[in-house]
Amino acid sequence: MPDFKNPFRPGAGHTPPYLAGRQYECKEFLRLLSQERILENLVLTGLRGVGKTVLLETFKPQAINDGWLWVGTDLSESATVSEDKIAVRLCTDLSILTSGIVVSTSVVQKMGFSSDVELTEHTLGYQTLLDIYNSTPGLALDKLKKVLETAWRVLSSANHPKGIIFAYDEAQNLSDQAQKEEYPLALLLDAFQSLQRQGMPLMLVLTGLPTLFPKLVESRTFSERMFRVVFLKSLKPNESGEAIHKPIEYDSCPVKLSEDSVQTIIEMSAGYPYFIQFICREVYDAFMQKIDRGERASVPTKEIEQKLDTDFFAGRWAQATDRQRELLSIIALLENCNNEFSVQEVVERSKAVLEKSFSSSHVHQMLGTLSTQGLVFKNRHGKYSFAVPLMEKFIARQGLVT
Numbered sequence: 001m002p003d004f005k006n007p008f009r010p011g012a013g014h015t016p017p018y019l020a021g022r023q024y025e026c027k028e029f030l031r032l033l034s035q036e037r038i039l040e041n042l043v044l045t046g047l048r049g050v051g052k053t054v055l056l057e058t059f060k061p062q063a064i065n066d067g068w069l070w071v072g073t074d075l076s077e078s079a080t081v082s083e084d085k086i087a088v089r090l091c092t093d094l095s096i097l098t099s100g101i102v103v104s105t106s107v108v109q110k111m112g113f114s115s116d117v118e119l120t121e122h123t124l125g126y127q128t129l130l131d132i133y134n135s136t137p138g139l140a141l142d143k144l145k146k147v148l149e150t151a152w153r154v155l156s157s158a159n160h161p162k163g164i165i166f167a168y169d170e171a172q173n174l175s176d177q178a179q180k181e182e183y184p185l186a187l188l189l190d191a192f193q194s195l196q197r198q199g200m201p202l203m204l205v206l207t208g209l210p211t212l213f214p215k216l217v218e219s220r221t222f223s224e225r226m227f228r229v230v231f232l233k234s235l236k237p238n239e240s241g242e243a244i245h246k247p248i249e250y251d252s253c254p255v256k257l258s259e260d261s262v263q264t265i266i267e268m269s270a271g272y273p274y275f276i277q278f279i280c281r282e283v284y285d286a287f288m289q290k291i292d293r294g295e296r297a298s299v300p301t302k303e304i305e306q307k308l309d310t311d312f313f314a315g316r317w318a319q320a321t322d323r324q325r326e327l328l329s330i331i332a333l334l335e336n337c338n339n340e341f342s343v344q345e346v347v348e349r350s351k352a353v354l355e356k357s358f359s360s361s362h363v364h365q366m367l368g369t370l371s372t373q374g375l376v377f378k379n380r381h382g383k384y385s386f387a388v389p390l391m392e393k394f395i396a397r398q399g400l401v402t
């Protein structure tokens with residue numbers, strides 16, 4: 001038998017064997033690329049495991065093919081707590097593009113690079129960008145704008161790109177810190193808005209959890225107009241079907257799935273990309289074993305559910321206290337728990353089913369804690385949703401409250 005390996009890849013940021021759906025999102029991205037002037041930037045948001053990172057990865061070659069430059073990274077929390085740190089982040093990312101470009105001392109001086117800083121190199125590398133930042137007089141905003149302007153001027157005269165995309169994954173980690181008087185998020189938004197107004201084609205593409213966009217708006221209300229928000233959802237049934245069968249529709253693939261099996265996987269996963277990869281990888285292995293033993297195979301739903309519970313849900317559940325679990329169980333009883341629910345709805349349901357019900361302020365406070373634990377999230381209208389897909393089914397299986 002030829003050596004066909006299990007193609008499915010559950011795991012954060014792992015390129016799927018076949019990227020299903022997402023035509024609409026790609027079209028939106030291409031539309032933003034075609035802007036004469038950057039009026040709209042992109043926020044790509046959605047629950048963990050829905051496919052933001054891998055979609056962002058596919059945007060990159062499309063943008064480059066279209067003549068754009070691309071910089072960016074995964075934003076770790078530590079990189080983004082202060083204004084200077086976000087500036088260092090941008091200098092680091094830009095320097096990958098600019099470091100090969102040699103500039104004369106006079107050019108650098110004309111760009112505002114003060115002459116009392118000794119120029120040790122004539123390439124626009126990280127250190128030079130950082131020196132420009134540090135030596136530009138004024139506020140952090142003036143400094144950052146100078147860096148971006150300089151980099152753009154040099155890059156645009158070198159090979160005439162359409163613009164630069166700044167792509168930041170996990171951007172919900174960006175945070176203004178009022179107590180410390182550090183506003184890195186506001187700084188980023190102000191700098192891009194101001195430069196875009198001057199006609200500079202520098203575009204932001206931010207991806208992150210559903211807390212991202214509310215955070216942007218909270219920092220700067222103009223974010224409402226500055227971003228096109230694309231909310232990634234689970235895949236439609238036909239797209240899920242493609243994600244399941246396309247990776248194995250090869251003659252050399254020993255595993256064949258019946259229409260029934262595909263349907264079962266679509267239902268179990270509810271179209272969530274991470275679950276599709278997870279379940280398919282298990283199904284593939286299970287089928288291989290059966291084939292080896294010459295048996296007929298079907299999807300082992302109970303076993304897979306069990307494995308999902310221990311591998312995916314149990315860790316999150318373990319973090320919750322008894323009382324939080326009780327609250328989560330109440331939420332899982334709500335018909336609209338998959339969509340969004342209000343504090344009031346939780347309070348009412350708890351009165352109906354619990355001896356010791358929850359008060360409104362208690363629910364508020366507990367949902368706040370559960371948000372920081374990444375189990376629920378609050379949207380801009382003050383309503384909540386589960387932050388983990390299919391959580392309500394897992395909770396129901398625990399049978400705590402009925």
Ligand SMILES: Nc1ncnc2c1ncn2[C@@H]1O[C@H](COP(=O)(O)OP(=O)(O)O)[C@@H](O)[C@H]1O
Nearest residue numbers: 011012013016020049050051052053054273274
């Ligand atoms: N459109 C898709 N079709 C098939 N699998 C996908 C798709 N999008 C994501 N996946 C898979 O889902 C999992 C989670 O994707 P990821 O991009 O890490 O999600 P997120 O960044 O939203 O948390 C990965 O295993 C990935 O291969």
Ligand SMILES: [Mg+2]
Nearest residue numbers: 012013052053
């Ligand atoms: Mg991701």
